[in-house]
Amino acid sequence: MQLTHLNVRGEANMVDVGDKQATRREAVATGRIVMQPQTLKLLVDGALPKGDVIATARIAGIQAAKRTHELIPLCHSLSLSKVALDFDIDEQNGCVHVEAMCRLSGQTGVEMEALTAVSVACLTLYDMCKAVDKSMRIDAVQLESKQGGKSGDYQRDGNGYETTSPIVTGAGAAGEVRIGERCVSPCVRVKFLAELRERLGENEATISLDEMESRDVGGLKAALARRSEVFSALSDRRTLCAVNQVMANDNAPVTDDDEVAFFPPVTGG
């Protein structure tokens, strides 16, 4: 993999795009600005001193996309055919999600334009709200997808910032996972604790010994994973296990009426 913005001597180099085929290019970038709930409320109510925050940020984002080449040294100036900004107010997480889409038919990609649009829209939101809240934080500015061009299409896996930011939990978390009925035959009682419980949306499960190919923790994990995809999380290296309240690994045997708990690394003290 080579950096096209550096020449053989490692010096900055603007790529000659004259010989590239003009193709339809599109890029989507997202980011967010996290703020105090009160600030978000003022924003929603249109009660901030500088007026209509979202409309202003939208214009700022569009303008920024058009001027990206003035800001980023080795970017080409492009004639964009379309720039669209979307704002999504997220009261639960106290933030505004910003999404920018840039499109053109040309010889170079538009991801820098989309990223710049998101960044400047977030900065404008900050500027419009800073009179009441200086603790706001802009984060998770990232490319979501791009289409067209030599390097091919790109699509971000999963939801970028959800995995890196701390795990935000609701009150107990509503379970989506379906667990089978209580068994009458010999079975193992399974508990899920702390963050793992909230991530799985389940407190406990009962697994019949007949469902397990091998009567050990590994067999139990496999039986759970067959019930639902979400239980594949139990095979994470981070996930710990205790059988009858004693730490255990995948080879630990389990038998009728055993209590098996799965939990994340401990954080007491």
Place this chain on the structure above:
Amino acid sequence: MNIGVNVQLAPFDMAYGYDDLLAERTDVGAVVSFTGLVRDFNESPEVTGLTLEHYPGMTERTLEDIGEQAWQRWSLQGVRIIHRIGYMAPGDPIVRVSVASAHRRDAFEACDFIMDYLKTQAPFWKKEHAQQGDYWVKERDTDQYDALRW
């Protein structure tokens, strides 16, 4: 073995364990105590409180086991471990470990050992509350390295 373990919802006194370790004896030469408190900054700069979850039954057994291991490794006269669960505010004590011995080195080292093992083995989980929302505290690699010292 003179080991006492307590896991409770209620707040505990900052001097917990001290009188108990010294009651009716005069052969104790040293008592070393560690108190862990709720900080108002951790993963988020403004922690407003935390809720501690545990695995009832396993928690007590693990703490007793850690106390016994310390008892085997050092020459001790008494061990008291108390850990709170449930909601706590910044400044509240979470945990207190007190160790009595004839000479100070045993008490210092055993107390350090018990805390390192407690932090990496006892089934407690902290959920911090902050302005931006609640989140589960991440484990720290440094705690694992600390526990490997022993």
